[in-house]
Amino acid sequence: MTTELLVKDVRPLGGETTDVLVRDGRIAAMGSGLTPTTPDATVIEGANWLLFPGFVDAHTHMDKTLIGLGWHRHDAGPALLDKIEHERRLRRDEGIDPYQQSSRQARLAIAAGTTHIRTFVDIDTEWGLAGFEGVARMREDFKDALTVQIVAFPQSGMLVRSGTVELMDQALRDGADVVGGLDPSTIDRDPAKHLDTVFGLAEKHDVDVDIHLHEPGELGAFAVELIAERTKVLGWRGRVVISHAFCLGGVDDAELGRLIDLLLANDIAIMSHGPSGSRPAPPVMRLREAGVRLCAGNDGIRDAWGPLNMPDMLLRAFLIAYRNNLRRDDEIEHVLDIITHGGATVLGAAAHGLAPGCPADLVLLDAETHLAAVIERPTSRLVVKRGCIVARDGECLV
């Protein structure tokens, strides 16, 4: 039986007021004065609110958010390894439940308008696949409200922690969607072997690749080269993301140009979340102008790594603008594209958008313009996933 949803009087990304007719989960028509063809169609009075495609959080860590567990006192040291060890200790001592925690984040993300999410799940010899299993259960629970991709991710190291590769392999057999990697030189101490292993798992399970690369400057640039080489050899063009990629902000202009050519030649996408701090970060506008595909994510939400992130992609858009000093309208529009269509292409949902034929994954909110929405971030949002209302007034209905 056909189901219909009519969204009346909304402004798509700040454009002219229009109606949107949704049929069987897809946008069927856009225009003035549309009427449903079924008698029991749901009707949303848009009241001239703004309409966005669903937001795409292309990089987060739902298994280990501490949201809902009381304020976590942060006192860990500044180094990456301090934070990894602090987190493992916390996990050991407090028994964080990945199913419960990822479900909590899912509800907040849906309420804020996120319709697609890529979440990294720590695969570790200490807790095996418990994180993956909990998040996979959440993915099933929320499947009608949130498209979830799971990345099998060796947060504590892979080669340096014997048994991890086998667990990654098992997670991919059991339904992880993507294989992750992490700082092949600084964590695993053997960049070629680390990346060979990651791309080997990608080939074996026919999955995409998403590599956390915090390594700065020339060391990070070397890792980009190694990743590009393997992408080319394996024919994995369009299937690889480098997350963070701080090195792209820490090399000179000529070297950046060379790295951009490598990214373009292999259609490798970059994930940047507009990181905290002053260290170099990928220059978002330069990469956009060159044609590099970009996506963004909220990274870890109030977890052992720090309290600064929240599960709202409009806040993320603001932080990317702030970190890159993007003040012009056209620049902020690029950021809105990154948190919607940019992320969707990375998650294999390239038809994401506001046009007939696209899945009806929609966010409605009240602001003067689509750009003011990034600055003001009203919390009262109405969210539609595949034609069904999944959040209203900032509350998840799932």
Place this chain on the structure above:
Amino acid sequence: MTTELLVKDVRPLGGETTDVLVRDGRIAAMGSGLTPTTPDATVIEGANWLLFPGFVDAHTHMDKTLIGLGWHRHDAGPALLDKIEHERRLRRDEGIDPYQQSSRQARLAIAAGTTHIRTFVDIDTEWGLAGFEGVARMREDFKDALTVQIVAFPQSGMLVRSGTVELMDQALRDGADVVGGLDPSTIDRDPAKHLDTVFGLAEKHDVDVDIHLHEPGELGAFAVELIAERTKVLGWRGRVVISHAFCLGGVDDAELGRLIDLLLANDIAIMSHGPSGSRPAPPVMRLREAGVRLCAGNDGIRDAWGPLNMPDMLLRAFLIAYRNNLRRDDEIEHVLDIITHGGATVLGAAAHGLAPGCPADLVLLDAETHLAAVIERPTSRLVVKRGCIVARDGECLV
């Protein structure tokens, strides 16, 4: 006649729940089970909300915010002079009313918990003292709800624009509280003479000094030296602020140490707002640890310079933490001190705080801890100025 306000069951900066008794605009007592001594006392049921001292915005530009005028399309070029010219053109073409605009910002600031504000007002040969007069009128209107300091500020240059010094002098005679300066080398092309003029006006009118210093690296460091020399000669210790001071993040560690010594020797305060972009910015924790006084402000709110700022000092605290990568509890507590007590000392309100004897300038809001308030920034706030309720549920009552 004595007036009393009893605030029941609040947690001062996340501490133990207590009552606060306010008498004649000052905190008279704090403790459990307090009762008013007058029959007509106002009672606020704190419901275990957090209690903060009023927030202090020590650097903003209320005369030229575009808030309430419809979304302003930003397309100005990237250079400082592009933005100054863009702003002058806008002002000419659109006739921005400084009284109306500063009043709009005042209401939003009060609603967000700001009880003290230092605002720069452009003094320019084209519109003379119109900006100052409008903001002075706003200051009078809001005097029971918001402590306003006005800085006479030569935004378009001072020496390079003949007649500006005379207008600055007039503004200071007419009630401007502070004399401002701006990039003595890059804008006015004559750093010694620029600063001699600014400090000359300070001496003549017995007012504090607040200088915008965007100049980077060694050029900015040279300006810091010149400012310190004049502070010492004039005996203006404790009466000078350097705003932005990007150069403190752009020199090597030894040079930074030398500049910190100059700041400490002359008790010069630094204003940093955790600037957008990746350019160097003052290292907040390093300056705090050295004992340099720090304050913060929202800078221009959605004006011709860009749309990224909003008049909420909790958002500012978050951005300072984000820009400086401050994730630890003790670090975020330092930022809360900067946006309250730090700003208050700069505005000459050193008794600001949560203790008997302090003026009753208070903010109540609902969050788990004082640190969660920085991350979540609930908009429903109850604001008290000198013992009177001036905002409730995020709405200014003035």
